[in-house]
Amino acid sequence: FPPAVFPLSCAVQSYSWGKVGLESEVAKLLASSDPLVQIQPDRPYAELWMGAHPRGDAVIRDNRIPQKTLGQWITDNPACLGSKVKDAFQGHLPFLFKVLSVNTALSIQAHPNKELAAKLHAQFPEHYPDANHKPEMAIALTPFEGLCGFRPVEEIVSFLQSVPELRALIGEVAAEQLERSGSDDPRGVSAALRVCFTRLMKSEKKFFVDQLNMLVKRISQEAAEGKDTSGSNGDLLLRLHSQYPGDIGCFTIYFLNLVRLEPGEAMFLGANEPHAYLHGDCVECMACSDNTVRAGLTPKFIDVLTLCEMLNYTPAPSSSKIFPAAQSQLDPSIYLYDPPVPDFAIMRIEIPPSIKLYLVSAVDSASILLVIQGTAVGTSTAAASEMTLRRGSVLFISANESISLHLSSPDGMLLFRACCLL
Secondary structure (H helix, E strand, C coil): CCCCEEEEECEEECCCCECEHHHCHHHHHHHHHCCCCCCCCCCECCEEEECCCCCCCCEECCCCCCCCEHHHHHHHCHHHHCHHHHHHCCCCCCEEEEEEEECCCCCCEECCCHHHHHHHHHHCCCCCCCCCCCCEEEEECCCEEEEEEECCHHHHHHHHHHCHHHHHHHCHHHHHHHHHCCCCCHHHHHHHHHHHHHHHHCCCHHHHHHHHHHHHHHHHHHHHCCCCCHHHCHHHHHHHHHHCCCCHHHHHHHCEEEEEECCCCEEEECCCCCEEEEEEEEEEEEECCCCCEECCCCCCCCCHHHHHHHCCCCCCCHHHHEECCEECCCCCCEEEECCCCCCCEEEEEEECCCCCEEEECCCCCCEEEEEEECCEEEECCCCCCCEEECCCCEEEECCCCCEEEEECCCCCEEEEEEECCC
């Protein structure tokens, strides 16, 4: 039998928003997993892609395997996915697992549902490269910040009243419509919110740049005088404006929740949920797709009309955006993040220092295992030889295969495992 458990060498993406050099978690993981890697101190190490995506297919680190990449290997050995996964996802690995190291904000974006994805792909294949949806989950590795979902209406109304530049962009009629909308009529609230947000995003470039400059000038002066600018979300505004001067995305902070995650906390981004990662390091898992509808904080193609049409305009507090992990009844080392989509789930595995032999148990799905902390020697009947696991190691595990970890680190291990639990 060919080995069905093997180490991977994964693709790095150097997007401009990434943390630079060894400030990046991506770079640190690379450097510790492979001592021969030269980390360039001025290069952004934004994303590590662990999977079989054509634009970043992982390379197999086992010279007994003739296939060079994970994608080729899965094509030749589709049974490795597990029978249910293979049938449900037409012989493809249904998820892409990543590490992200974010230094400056990513674009304000949302991902389409399957129906809209198919339509966008048919109409504009150059901007929407496939017909799949793209739900995502991010789990913080370091303190992590992002914008996610619409704020409660009272927070937005409060900003409309204390930020005259925002009110000028939205216009008096739309602002009053939102102020008058009552909590007893959620559809009315969503409709008013849609009008306000669309008016903001579609405002005339020269007009919004003037208003933004006035706002930035005013808040900078207030901050210099030692005044409290939190009523205008001043700190975040100045930070985003310094990263993307003159960008309409700076105003979205008055509509979207600021979500702060501590390590181990997660947020799930379903279809049509507006979001933008701002800062920090995370592991992320997503359905295999590149469909992103953008509308600000980016130099890339933006599609404001589609974004404003598709968004989920349901207000909710930022606390509701934190997705809970469930500790496993069978194995207390496992915390499961199981989102409401079939494409992927993530396990956080925290092995305490007292355990020296740990079984990574078999699941009925191909999975990808990432080591964040600790060292071990891994053995498996499905592996060609024993494997040294250390910080940054990535393993592919075929469906229904297990691995025994012989731990050698005094402080236990922290692992993340992405799989598909149908």
